[in-house]
Amino acid sequence: MxxxxxxxxxxxxxxLPDGVRLELGLADLSGAPFTAILALDRREARDLARALLAASGDAAERTFPRPSSTNGD
Incomplete structure (x- = not known):
């Protein structure tokens, strides 16, 4: 695409020197634009990345279910 x-x-x-800054902007939240700013240290940034990756994997599994196995898996 x-x-x-x-x-x-x-x-x-x-x-940032000791982490990362994330800005998430929403064009229309209850009729007004909204921006969330997160300043995360490295550990927090890694934890957030792991959580987002896990959530996307869970969503992908629900969206694209595995075919049934003939082996009983």
Missing amino acids: NRQQERDWSLAVAA
Whole structure:
């Protein structure tokens, strides 16, 4: 897919000396734009990344279920 898609959210990430800064912008939250800014240390950033990865994996498994196995797996 090459064409640009419009989204109602944005994510910006910037390195900090001791971690990372995340800015999540929502174009319309209850009728107004909203930006959440998170300043995370390295451990917090890794924990967040692991949680997001786990959530995306869970969502993918629900979206694309595995075919039934004939081996009883």
